[in-house]
Amino acid sequence: MEEEKRRQDEEIVARQGPRVYRLAFAxxxxxxxxxxxxxxxxxxxxxxxxxxxxxxxxxxxFLRVTLNCCxxxxxxxxxxxHVPLDESLPFETRDQWGLHQELxxxxxxxxxxxxxxxxxxLPAAEIGRITGAKPAAVRQQLKRARAMMKEILEEExxxxx
Amino acid sequence: MFKQTYDSMNxxxxxxxxxxxxxxxxxxxxxxxxxxxxxxxxxxxxxxxLALVLVLCISLTAAAAAVPGFRNxxxxxxxxxxxxxxxxxxxxDGLLLEVLGTTNTEDALSVxxxxxxxxxxxxxxxxxxxxARLKLNKEFPKVDNELxxxxxxxxxxxxxxxxxxxxxxxxxxxxxxxxxxEGAQVKLSLLAVTKTLQQEDYIPxxxxxxWTNPKTLPVYAQYIYGSANMxxxxxxxxWNSKGAEDFAxxxxxxxxxxxLPQPVEETGDTDYRDGRLWSALKPAxxxxxxxxxGLKITGIGFVNGKFCVQxxxxxxxxxxxxxxxxxxxxxxxxxxxxxxxxxxxxxENPGSKELSDYYMxxxxxxxxxxxxxxxxxIAWPSYFGPKYEEYYFxxxxxxxxxxxxxxxxxxSQQAEEDIQAxxxxxxxxxxxxxxxxxMQVGDVRVDKLEITPxxxxxxxxxxxxxxxxxxxxxxxxxxxxxxTAVPFQxxxxxxxxxxxxxxxxxxxxxxxxxLGSVEFAPAGGQRVQEASALRINGAERPxxxxxxxxxxxxxxxxxxxxxxxxxxxxxxxxxLRGSRDLYDSVQSVSLVCGEEKLACTYDVSAGTSGxxxxxxxxxxxxxxxxxxxxxxEINGVEIPKASFLPSCxxxxxxQxxxxxxxxxIIDGGLRISGCDIHDEKIETVEILCSRKVVACEVDTGxxxxxxxxxxxxxxxxxxxxxxxxxxxxxxxxxxxxxxVLGVRINNIVITAEGIGRSKY
Numbered sequence: 001m002e003e004e005k006r007r008q009d010e011e012i013v014a015r016q017g018p019r020v021y022r023l024a025f026a027x028x029x030x031x032x033x034x035x036x037x038x039x040x041x042x043x044x045x046x047x048x049x050x051x052x053x054x055x056x057x058x059x060x061x062f063l064r065v066t067l068n069c070c071x072x073x074x075x076x077x078x079x080x081x082h083v084p085l086d087e088s089l090p091f092e093t094r095d096q097w098g099l100h101q102e103l104x105x106x107x108x109x110x111x112x113x114x115x116x117x118x119x120x121x122l123p124a125a126e127i128g129r130i131t132g133a134k135p136a137a138v139r140q141q142l143k144r145a146r147a148m149m150k151e152i153l154e155e156e157x158x159x160x161x
Numbered sequence: 162m163f164k165q166t167y168d169s170m171n172x173x174x175x176x177x178x179x180x181x182x183x184x185x186x187x188x189x190x191x192x193x194x195x196x197x198x199x200x201x202x203x204x205x206x207x208x209x210x211l212a213l214v215l216v217l218c219i220s221l222t223a224a225a226a227a228v229p230g231f232r233n234x235x236x237x238x239x240x241x242x243x244x245x246x247x248x249x250x251x252x253x254d255g256l257l258l259e260v261l262g263t264t265n266t267e268d269a270l271s272v273x274x275x276x277x278x279x280x281x282x283x284x285x286x287x288x289x290x291x292x293a294r295l296k297l298n299k300e301f302p303k304v305d306n307e308l309x310x311x312x313x314x315x316x317x318x319x320x321x322x323x324x325x326x327x328x329x330x331x332x333x334x335x336x337x338x339x340x341x342x343e344g345a346q347v348k349l350s351l352l353a354v355t356k357t358l359q360q361e362d363y364i365p366x367x368x369x370x371x372w373t374n375p376k377t378l379p380v381y382a383q384y385i386y387g388s389a390n391m392x393x394x395x396x397x398x399x400w401n402s403k404g405a406e407d408f409a410x411x412x413x414x415x416x417x418x419x420x421l422p423q424p425v426e427e428t429g430d431t432d433y434r435d436g437r438l439w440s441a442l443k444p445a446x447x448x449x450x451x452x453x454x455g456l457k458i459t460g461i462g463f464v465n466g467k468f469c470v471q472x473x474x475x476x477x478x479x480x481x482x483x484x485x486x487x488x489x490x491x492x493x494x495x496x497x498x499x500x501x502x503x504x505x506x507x508x509e510n511p512g513s514k515e516l517s518d519y520y521m522x523x524x525x526x527x528x529x530x531x532x533x534x535x536x537x538x539i540a541w542p543s544y545f546g547p548k549y550e551e552y553y554f555x556x557x558x559x560x561x562x563x564x565x566x567x568x569x570x571x572x573s574q575q576a577e578e579d580i581q582a583x584x585x586x587x588x589x590x591x592x593x594x595x596x597x598x599x600m601q602v603g604d605v606r607v608d609k610l611e612i613t614p615x616x617x618x619x620x621x622x623x624x625x626x627x628x629x630x631x632x633x634x635x636x637x638x639x640x641x642x643x644x645t646a647v648p649f650q651x652x653x654x655x656x657x658x659x660x661x662x663x664x665x666x667x668x669x670x671x672x673x674x675x676l677g678s679v680e681f682a683p684a685g686g687q688r689v690q691e692a693s694a695l696r697i698n699g700a701e702r703p704x705x706x707x708x709x710x711x712x713x714x715x716x717x718x719x720x721x722x723x724x725x726x727x728x729x730x731x732x733x734x735x736x737l738r739g740s741r742d743l744y745d746s747v748q749s750v751s752l753v754c755g756e757e758k759l760a761c762t763y764d765v766s767a768g769t770s771g772x773x774x775x776x777x778x779x780x781x782x783x784x785x786x787x788x789x790x791x792x793x794e795i796n797g798v799e800i801p802k803a804s805f806l807p808s809c810x811x812x813x814x815x816q817x818x819x820x821x822x823x824x825x826i827i828d829g830g831l832r833i834s835g836c837d838i839h840d841e842k843i844e845t846v847e848i849l850c851s852r853k854v855v856a857c858e859v860d861t862g863x864x865x866x867x868x869x870x871x872x873x874x875x876x877x878x879x880x881x882x883x884x885x886x887x888x889x890x891x892x893x894x895x896x897x898x899x900x901v902l903g904v905r906i907n908n909i910v911i912t913a914e915g916i917g918r919s920k921y
Contacts, residue, residue: 002189009188013181021176038176039184046191096170099163118164119171144746149163 013042016062019120023063026115027070027108029100037069044069063120063130067112102149110145117142179540249349249584255280258351258580261329270297270342271331272349274582278326284576285328287321290355293332297345342586351580358482359572363500364450366470366488366566372462373558377440380530380538440464441530441538442471444549450568454484458568459549468556470566476547484572488552496565528553603700605630610695610704634698641694641701717798723747727806730790732820732835735761735779737795738806743777746796750779753792753799759785787815809915810903817909818842824904824916830857830891831904842907846890849903849910857890 017038024037044065052058103111109131116127124138131138176184248260257277264271272295278284321328332349442464447457455475462469470488477483491499529550531542542548556564600607606629639646694703718725723746727738735750737743750761761779792799814821819842821835831848846857904911 009185017176022171022174035180042184046188095166099166118167
């Protein structure tokens with residue numbers, strides 16, 4: 001029984017882990033915090049053992065819970081006492097590093113919509129279901145996020161991005 | 162192009178294998194009922210997010226100290242506001258939990274509660290972390306139901322009264338405007354409290370004896386799984402020549418010494434090891450960083466060309482003090498200064514600033530290992546057991562003299578609790594009693610002062626050189642109630658996390674939270690929400706209707722993510738003050754003059770841009786009279802005249818026929834700008850300073866005229882709209898804006914809030 005559960009855990013972590021980790025990193029831009037959220041999300045999964053109706057339902061559940069856990073990280077009082085050192089991130093090119101640095105300047109709510117739109121390829125309605133916003137608001141946020149990124153990247157001389 | 166770069170960046174990101182393994186182990190633990198109280202993995206200074214959001218707090222400690230039974234006062238406040246006693250009570254082992262009330266905003270449900278150590282065993286403190294869980298028993302949409310049933314690990318301690326050993330706490334439950342929580346049954350469970358016992362911000366390290374060719378040990382791929390505290394491990398997984406192999410504990414103990422697990426092989430996801438086998442410094446005995454901490458520096462040397470500092474972290478036991486540590490690298494000679502900057506950033510960081518802006522530190526990373534019974538380093542140490550952490554810095558032996566290193570430590574103690582209180586959501590507490598601002602008090606600028614049942618909330622801009630101080634410059638704060646001044650004192654560690662959301666440019670770069678029940682302030686029964694004046698650093702500012710900033714209308718804009726914090730309509734047009742994304746978020750602006758509505762277009766020639774706030778001007782389609790304006794409509798939302806930024810006396814100027822829209826203190830005098838300035842109408846101009854009145858003479862340059870243009874949203878249509886005028890007035894003695902209380906033109910006073918600073 002335990003082995004069976006372990007196998008199921010491995011499968012769900014393999015299936016949803018990268019998605020959870022990337023969204024957490026997209027939101028928090030910190031490897032360590034993304035790792036904390038990663039663990040918290042899967043522990044919540046164990047606690048809830050939700051019955052997914054479809055793959056889409058499973059994906060939406062994990063994205064939504066990841067977002068909630070990210071918010072908790074921001075709220076943790078731990079944030080105020082701890083100082084980051086630069087972290088070992090796997091980026092290779094100047095553009096990747098530059099984009100990472102510039103995304104840090106973007107408000108979190110815009111990072112979410114950019115990530116869900118560009119990486120997860122989700123439509124506005126689906127993004128809205130996950131973030132709790134109306135589709136029109138998502139579209140507006142996407143528009144602003146793009147405009148802000150354009151301005152930031154131009155200021156930093158990263159037009160190629 | 163953005164998508165390609167973003168995709169390539171994301172492709173580089175994946176959970177590391179050790180994280181996946183660790184997570185699977187914890188999932189298995191959780192299934193066995195093993196519960197981790199608090200963060201699921203050791204927290205380190207070094208692993209915080211780059212956005213460091215910090216807040217300073219003000220507390221009513223002075224007032225609280227003056228009032229015996231502060232907790233009773235809070236409860237009285239609860240009674241007064243709710244018309245009933247505390248919503249719920251629960252007590253266990255002498256710890257009393259009392260729920261006082263709730264507020265429900267669009268984003269969060271907040272629960273206010275007190276914790277009292279009735280045994281007076283000092284189990285609580287003002288800087289503790291309270292770890293609690295909130296559950297709402299209500300049917301919600303299927304997908305979301307699990308989410309609302311989740312835990313919220315942290316909440317904030319608003320105030321701690323040492324005399325009664327009572328903490329007032331607030332816990333927020335994120336509803337994100339999605340859930341209708343009305344009528345829900347709430348269960349609040351207190352799980353643990355963690356107190357900060359000691360914090361050391363600068364312990365310099367002597368690295369002069371760094372080993373250039375140190376002894377190293379391979380780190381083996383093995384982990385023990387089982388209960389969280391490893392008292393009852395259920396198995397051991399070892400990677401050896403057969404691959405991953407699991408052993409029962411007894412069997413492992415029999416063969417452990419003979420087992421030869423493989424050293425950890427690199428997967429390329431940790432850069433400092435350069436794809437080699439992981440080699441750790443052979444731990445030396447080391448000396449304690451400070452007495453009683455158990456922390457030791459057990460190795461300093463170069464491994465694979467990187468500078469490594471190895472720290473021994475003693476095992477932790479629930480309920481006993483535990484010290485966390487981080488190693489910081491600074492430029493040589495700047496260690497102390499760097500530590501101070503880190504400390505200052507923790508306390509003063511306005512909103513979000515990257516630490517790298519402030520000081521230099523080399524790229525660093527770290528890893529943990531523990532020693533097994535045979536003395537071999539084993540990756541993936543247990544959470545509670547003793548372990549080593551290695552910090553790697555990108556520094557060669559030749560560069561070492563250019564840097565210095567120091568440790569920062571944080572000692573805390575966690576105690577598990579299990580207290581539950583259940584209550585229905587009923588009448589809510591009011592979230593605001595009065596809002597004032599923007600205003601200048603002495604040399605401090607304040608955007609907004611909010612008086613709430615639970616304290617006073619102050620927000621404002623950053624300091625601007627010699628012109629004015631930000632609210633970081635508030636050394637003392639009092640609310641004047643009748644003949645009495647109620648003092649507030651700054652309290653560290655409020656944990657006011659909402660500033661994290663201020664990154665999106667609302668202009669509120671910093672917040673102070675004041676504590677205590679203002680409903681029952683101690684000053685002769687005066688109600689603080691009826692305060693007549695705000696006193697900052699001894700300077701007093703009346704909180705009269707004239708300075709009241711009504712937010713009516715703005716909230717509807719904020720819901721649309723339009724971050725406008727102020728509107729004014731002058732003879733020059735409409736001015737919107739707000740965040741950096743103002744331009745994109747504002748789709749339409751109209752002036753409302755009674756029944757008539759005038760569409761406005763963006764005026765690119767006017768406005769200012771700051772790091773957090775912007776002012777944008779819009780021009781109506783034809784001439785208008787500012788005195789007839791009744792509202793401004795933005796994106797279909799009407800902001801009534803009562804909610805405009807304070808006129809500060811400008812309306813009186815307009816009524817006197819002077820269409821002045823801006824007065825700015827400049828070097829050697831002031832500049833008056835407007836649309837229709839006539840020399841003959843301006844007879845006298847004086848600058849009112851704190852101790853003198855300085856007369857101004859019109860400059861020989863007289864009135865200057867410049868053109869203004871309106872551009873459409875696509876930056877195409879250009880049309881000359883008006884001719885802006887300005888007149889320079891000079892003074893014989895220099896005047897600093899920080900001294901200016903007002904400007905008097907023909908005996909009409911423009912107050913300090915209405916006076917700008919030079920933009921040149």
